[in-house]
Amino acid sequence: MWSWKAALSLGTVANLLGLVNGVTVYYIPGQAPLSAATASAATYTGAAAYNPTVLTPPPVPTDLPKSFTLQLVNGGTAGASIPVPGRFFGFSIEMSVVNQVLGKNASFIQVPFLNLMGNLAQRSGGVQVRVGGNTQETAVLVDSTPDGRILEKNLTGVTNPTQTPPLIFTPEFLYLMSNISSLVNVHWHIGVPFFNVPNFNLDIAVKGRQILGDRLIGIQVANEPDLYVNHLHRPQGYNEFNYADEFGELVQAMSSDPNEAENMNILIGPNIATEWTPEQVWNTGFVDRFSSNLAFLAVERYPSDNCFAQFGVGVQRNPQDVFPTYLTHAAGQGIVSSYLNSTAFAQTKGKPFMMFETNTASCGGFPGVSDSFGAALWGLDYAMTMAYSNFSGALFHVGGQNVFYNPFTPPPTNQSDFHQWTIGPIYYSALVVAEAIGSSNNSQVLDLQANGANQFTPAYSIYEGGNPVRVLLINFNSDPSGNSDVTASIAIGGGQTGQPSSTPASVKVKYLRADSIAQKANLTWANQTFGDHFASDGRPMGTEEIVTVPCDQNAGVCNIVVFAPSAALVFLSDSAMTENDGAPATTYATTARTKLFNTVTIDPAVVSTSNGHKGLTQLGSTSKGSVSGATGLKAHIPGLSVVFSMVLGAIIILGRKW
Numbered sequence: 001m002w003s004w005k006a007a008l009s010l011g012t013v014a015n016l017l018g019l020v021n022g023v024t025v026y027y028i029p030g031q032a033p034l035s036a037a038t039a040s041a042a043t044y045t046g047a048a049a050y051n052p053t054v055l056t057p058p059p060v061p062t063d064l065p066k067s068f069t070l071q072l073v074n075g076g077t078a079g080a081s082i083p084v085p086g087r088f089f090g091f092s093i094e095m096s097v098v099n100q101v102l103g104k105n106a107s108f109i110q111v112p113f114l115n116l117m118g119n120l121a122q123r124s125g126g127v128q129v130r131v132g133g134n135t136q137e138t139a140v141l142v143d144s145t146p147d148g149r150i151l152e153k154n155l156t157g158v159t160n161p162t163q164t165p166p167l168i169f170t171p172e173f174l175y176l177m178s179n180i181s182s183l184v185n186v187h188w189h190i191g192v193p194f195f196n197v198p199n200f201n202l203d204i205a206v207k208g209r210q211i212l213g214d215r216l217i218g219i220q221v222a223n224e225p226d227l228y229v230n231h232l233h234r235p236q237g238y239n240e241f242n243y244a245d246e247f248g249e250l251v252q253a254m255s256s257d258p259n260e261a262e263n264m265n266i267l268i269g270p271n272i273a274t275e276w277t278p279e280q281v282w283n284t285g286f287v288d289r290f291s292s293n294l295a296f297l298a299v300e301r302y303p304s305d306n307c308f309a310q311f312g313v314g315v316q317r318n319p320q321d322v323f324p325t326y327l328t329h330a331a332g333q334g335i336v337s338s339y340l341n342s343t344a345f346a347q348t349k350g351k352p353f354m355m356f357e358t359n360t361a362s363c364g365g366f367p368g369v370s371d372s373f374g375a376a377l378w379g380l381d382y383a384m385t386m387a388y389s390n391f392s393g394a395l396f397h398v399g400g401q402n403v404f405y406n407p408f409t410p411p412p413t414n415q416s417d418f419h420q421w422t423i424g425p426i427y428y429s430a431l432v433v434a435e436a437i438g439s440s441n442n443s444q445v446l447d448l449q450a451n452g453a454n455q456f457t458p459a460y461s462i463y464e465g466g467n468p469v470r471v472l473l474i475n476f477n478s479d480p481s482g483n484s485d486v487t488a489s490i491a492i493g494g495g496q497t498g499q500p501s502s503t504p505a506s507v508k509v510k511y512l513r514a515d516s517i518a519q520k521a522n523l524t525w526a527n528q529t530f531g532d533h534f535a536s537d538g539r540p541m542g543t544e545e546i547v548t549v550p551c552d553q554n555a556g557v558c559n560i561v562v563f564a565p566s567a568a569l570v571f572l573s574d575s576a577m578t579e580n581d582g583a584p585a586t587t588y589a590t591t592a593r594t595k596l597f598n599t600v601t602i603d604p605a606v607v608s609t610s611n612g613h614k615g616l617t618q619l620g621s622t623s624k625g626s627v628s629g630a631t632g633l634k635a636h637i638p639g640l641s642v643v644f645s646m647v648l649g650a651i652i653i654l655g656r657k658w
């Protein structure tokens with residue numbers, strides 16, 4: 001048995017680091033581990049994040065039109081979104097798993113996490129991450145913990161039926177976030193505990209500002225306050241007016257705290273789920289009243305829940321039955337429709353409107369749905385629908401080992417010596433959205449109502465300066481015969497538009513693919529993958545494949561095949577692929593050493609394999625890293641290789657242990 005040890009230090013190789021065992025895995029509220037009996041794969045008893053359930057793809061529609069035209073024009077298109085920030089697609093990381101996902105402390109950062117964020121920042125210019133969730137409400141900042149960890153649960157206080165453990169965390173927790181931002185362009189949202197009104201504990205806000213500086217862009221004021229009554233945190237009758245008044249009490253508390261005065265303008269509200277409508281909150285005058293305090297307006301929403309499987313409450317839902325409901329353009333539209341009025345309202349108030357926490361289903365998602373290729377297309381289409389609908393950000397939730405929907409999951413702590421990370425479908429959605437939107441912070445998104453507004457084949461155009469630069473095409477159908485592939489004929493100008501045709505001679509296309517909509521793992525983006533369970537160090541593996549499609553100059557169209565299932569991102573010019581790269585791909589001198597294990601030194605030349613623009617770093621390899629002794633689990637990882645192209649000034653240490 002051999003294993004990878006990944007670690008990082010800053011500047012010179014000052015710290016020798018290794019992944020360690022023994023960190024407590026917290027239960028996520030509403031996401032306690034599923035019992036074996038509820039897992040659909042009859043013999044499976046392991047953690048939800050590695051559940052093997054594979055569902056049956058829904059039947060394909062018999063009336064699917066197989067080809068359609070997409071007529072685009074230059075110089076502005078009515079109905080396009082407001083400018084979308086490059087960091088649109090971000091993550092919401094449950095506070096209780098930060099020490100598993102981000103790192104053990106400020107000098108022990110999880111390299112896979114950095115790589116995953118770096119992949120996105122290279123495409124989009126930056127990433128936004130929220131650290132919080134239900135666990136933020138009871139978290140207490142302490143100077144130190146007895147055993148030196150940055151985060152622990154305080155079991156003394158547990159009374160809540162959803163097993164929410166009160167957390168204690170140290171300033172090192174915030175230094176960890178800060179140190180990540182010094183390596184990758186990540187900006188952070190946090191949340192201030194809101195249960196004890198009006199005796200707010202503002203420590204996280206004070207220290208957050210001190211330590212994170214302008215890397216801190218938002219402070220959430222209450223997480224789902226409309227559920228406070230249900231969860232027994234407020235008396236019956238607590239309503240949106242009470243919330244607004246309490247928000248005012250928090251602002252008051254901050255303004256009377258000299259440390260806090262400058263934090264008052266980055267608050268986020270109302271962060272409601274579904275018990276109150278946004279309009280109820282708007283109609284209290286909330287936004288005008290706190291206009292100088294509110295940096296973002298936000299809501300949280302999951303389209304469904306799997307709480308019955310977990311707690312025996314609510315509606316029992318069979319994953320196979322719900323699967324088709326995710327595999328259509330109507331899925332994202334259905335969630336977004338109740339916020340269209342609010343995104344219009346937010347524009348009139350000059351406030352960005354965000355989806356602050358979302359994923360396939362609350363209470364952990366559904367086996368076979370949340371972790372399938374279908375979820376990748378769902379997340380992609382849903383996010384693009386939000387962008388088109390004038391949201392300014394969408395954060396997809398990350399829980400622990402016990403959820404099905406994670407975009408990325410570190411190995412269980414007692415397996416971190418021999419397992420790597422598991423990259424879920426939602427991370428692939430993030431990659432594609434980052435590339436589709438790009439890094440200008442100025443692109444606009446339009447839902448093209450493609451194929452007669454067919455629900456299985458949505459398409460979007462992305463504009464820079466009013467001109468189309470990229471087109472995203474999705475085919476939700478799953479049909480290995482090829483009979484449900486569709487062809488989109490893209491035209492720019494010409495025809496009835498009154499503009500001369502500017503359809504290019506050829507376009508470049510990247511595909512997001514899997515053999516089936518139900519496939520788990522080994523999804524590919526431009527032929528690169530993060531592999532199967534436990535297989536990823538956060539860098540895409542394999543050779544990038546960008547397809548060049550010649551266009552029909554006589555007809556003035558580019559005919560793009562969209563496989564069933566797949567998504568295709570069409571770059572209408574070479575500059576559409578390169579002009580808005582988020583960050584340069586740069587490689588660094590690399591060395592390798594570990595304190596405890598056999599070591600190897602890596603030739604920097606071997607690692608300089610980055611191909612720059614939007615194509616990510618390919619894994620280099622050395623003969624020293626032959627994997628002949630490896631188990632099947634990692635046999636497909638090229639040998640020992642280190643490329644950390646997207647991180648400035650970083651030295652990555654990868655050691656291996658036999």
Ligand SMILES: *[C@@H]1O[C@H](CO)[C@@H](O)[C@H](O)[C@H]1NC(C)=O
Pocket residue numbers: 018020104105106107108148
């Ligand atoms: C950070 O965590 C690593 C791994 O647990 C540990 O070896 C190291 O001593 C910690 N550093 C500090 C400053 O706590």
Ligand SMILES: *[C@@H]1O[C@H](CO)[C@@H](O)[C@H](O)[C@H]1NC(C)=O
Pocket residue numbers: 140142154155156157166168
């Ligand atoms: C842990 O919880 C107990 C009971 O609620 C509380 O008295 C104690 O102060 C908590 N410890 C810390 C460090 O917050």
Ligand SMILES: *[C@@H]1O[C@H](CO)[C@@H](O)[C@H](O)[C@H]1NC(C)=O
Pocket residue numbers: 010106107172175176178179182
């Ligand atoms: C990383 O965090 C430590 C605190 O543990 C701090 O002393 C150090 O300056 C940080 N480094 C960077 C680059 O932010």
Ligand SMILES: *[C@@H]1O[C@H](CO)[C@@H](O)[C@H](O)[C@H]1NC(C)=O
Pocket residue numbers: 278279280282283341342345
């Ligand atoms: C839209 O929001 C405004 C402001 O809250 C509200 O007055 C109006 O009733 C809402 N319209 C609909 C259709 O919900």
Ligand SMILES: *[C@@H]1O[C@H](CO)[C@@H](O)[C@H](O)[C@H]1NC(C)=O
Pocket residue numbers: 078079080081082340343344347388389390
């Ligand atoms: C988004 O905002 C723009 C600009 O206000 C508007 O024209 C467009 O209709 C909005 N889109 C949606 C889906 O509401």
Ligand SMILES: *[C@@H]1O[C@H](CO)[C@@H](O)[C@H](O)[C@H]1NC(C)=O
Pocket residue numbers: 412414415
């Ligand atoms: C890790 O811990 C879990 C839970 O205690 C246990 O079931 C599993 O066997 C352990 N795995 C290893 C490799 O030690």
Ligand SMILES: *[C@@H]1O[C@H](CO)[C@@H](O)[C@H](O)[C@H]1NC(C)=O
Pocket residue numbers: 085086087125126185439440441
């Ligand atoms: C886009 O916004 C991000 C986050 O604010 C910023 O870091 C980046 O520099 C911006 N990019 C451009 C091209 O303005």
Ligand SMILES: *[C@@H]1O[C@H](CO)[C@@H](O)[C@H](O)[C@H]1NC(C)=O
Pocket residue numbers: 520521522531532636
């Ligand atoms: C993923 O690919 C690996 C290596 O080709 C293979 O062993 C594994 O079975 C695949 N897993 C899935 C779920 O397709």
Ligand SMILES: *[C@@H]1O[C@H](CO)[C@@H](O)[C@H](O)[C@H]1NC(C)=O
Pocket residue numbers: 527528541542543544545
């Ligand atoms: C896709 O990636 C695999 C694995 O790296 C490679 O063997 C294959 O040649 C690639 N295909 C294309 C068309 O680039």
